[in-house]
Amino acid sequence: IFALIWDILYPICTNSVYSNANFDQLYKSLFIYNDEYFFEKSNEIKNKYLDITQRSLYDRLKFSTNTYDANVLYRDDPVDEIILDDNGQIIKQNATIFMLTRNWELPGVLHSMRSLEDRFNKNYHYDWVFLNDVPFDTQFIESTTAMASGDVYHGVIPTEHWDYPEGNDKTSLNISLSIMEEQGMVYGGSLSYRNMCRFNSGFFFRHELLQKYDYYFRVEPDVEYFCDFPYDPFKVMHDKDYKYGFVISTYEYEETIPSLWEAVEEYIEVYQDEFGIDNNKNMYDFITNKDTSRSWGVSVVSSSDYNLCHFWSNFEIGNLNFFRSEAYLKYFELLDSKMGFYSERWGDAPVHTIAASILLNKEEIIHFDEIGYQHLPFKTCPVSYYLRIKQKCQCDFDDKLNIDIQPNSCLPKYWIHGNGKTFVKE
Ligand code: GDP
Ligand code: MN
Known part of the structure; x- marks a missing residue:
């Protein structure tokens, strides 16, 4: 059954029409199987997808000499971090x-x-x-x-x-x-x-x-x-x-x-x-x-x-x-x-x-x-x-x-x- 789903989805997703909607759906549907093979495959698609969205973004950013990688969190600010003080209180700014x-x-x-x-x-x-x-x-x-x-x-x-x-x-x-x-x-x-x-x-x-x-x-x-x-x-x-x-x-x-x-x-x-x-x-x-x-x-x-x-x-x-x-x-x-x-x-x-x-x-x-x-x-x-x-x-x-x-x-x-x-x- 995996192979069947794969056969149907792979061409859809690797062809030229990449929309966030079909990708998100696909990625979710593959992800729930939690299967190594599919995980790997879905990653492959994901990377292709990102490649394409990034490239089109990149094309529009012609002035930039860097590549833009939407796959990574690109700022070094803390993520999901709620910082507590010694008394267990959340540290707040003024x-x-x-x-x-x-x-x-x-x-x-x-x-x-x-x-x-x-x-x-x-x-x-x-x-x-x-x-x-x-x-x-x-x-x-x-x-x-x-x-x-x-x-x-x-x-x-x-x-x-x-x-x-x-x-x-x-x-x-x-x-x-x-x-x-x-x-x-x-x-x-x-x-x-x-x-x-x-x-x-x-x-x-x-x-x-x-x-x-x-x-x-x-x-x-x-x-x-x-x-x-x-x-x-x-x-x-x-x-x-x-x-x-x-x-x-x-x-x-x-x-x-x-x-x-x-x-x-x-x-x-x-x-x-x-x-x-x-x-x-x-x-x-x-x-x-x-x-x-x-x-x-x-x-x-x-x-x-x-x-x-x-x-x-x-x-x-x-x-x-x-x-x-x-x-x-x-x-x-x-x-x-x-x-x-x-x-x-x-x-x-x-x-x-x-x-x-x-x-x-x-x-x-x-x-x-x-x-x-x-x-x-x-x-x-x-x-x-x-x-x-x-x-x-x-x-x-x-x-x-x-x-x-x-x-x-x-x-x-x-x-x-x-x-x-x-x-x-x-
Ligand atoms: P827009 O976003 O430029 O269309 O303008 P808004 O109508 O949203 O107004 C901007 C902000 O100012 C909003 O928070 C409004 O609630 C507030 N605001 C606008 N006009 C008045 C006013 O006459 N009195 C008060 N108290 N607030 C106002
Ligand atoms: Mn407003």
């Missing part, structure tokens, strides 16, 4: 999970919490901090407290950190909002969305509830984490002194930030020496390189030197002290003085990304590529088959929504101009 949200988003908030608790936090019990521009209601407070495995704090944002800054013309604000609304810009006419982007750009790290922490993990309603976390990302941040971590990188809508780059250029000019901005050490090239031949092939063209690449900030793990630094505070102050959060619709994602790319060294930014994640309309799923199995992932690398293999992903640029990726060859 960190919190953080969500800015609204009362009516409660179902989505609980969904995200359940997912992150199951995949990561149930082992660590990190605190959750919830912030809102109006007070949270009783149901919100009770349900989120029940869902969390750590301590939970709910706070209100001071109006001066949220509202349209006083002393500015409200008539011109309303005119720009209605123009952007008419242009069909996403959230074009929304004032609250702008307050939110400005708050996330310049104020969240100043809130009193976040003062005691060094690290935050930003979460939004209705997101999903597809895989068990292979490590405590806060510990990785701490041990390797990373300042900013992301999972997805894509292009910003240029119409939301027409004059952002001008403000950034002014900042660089004024503060380059004071803050030691060094384009040989930072990721300036990541956000300015426009060479499309070395990417999946997208042709998103911007009219400034900024190429529109940004880390998607709905997932963020960061060092709060970076945002509290003089260099970042001055950066936000200069940007805020241009009023672009309102006269345009500057997002906190490009604002954070540009700051991280000019003020940090490459080595201080990490791509958490073992973390499966979804915030619609995009998702990301680890490329390594073994890793997906090991981390019990409920996602597929070949998924249409996987941004990492889409033309509008900025990952290829990050691999070239960022900290790079460790490509391991056996």
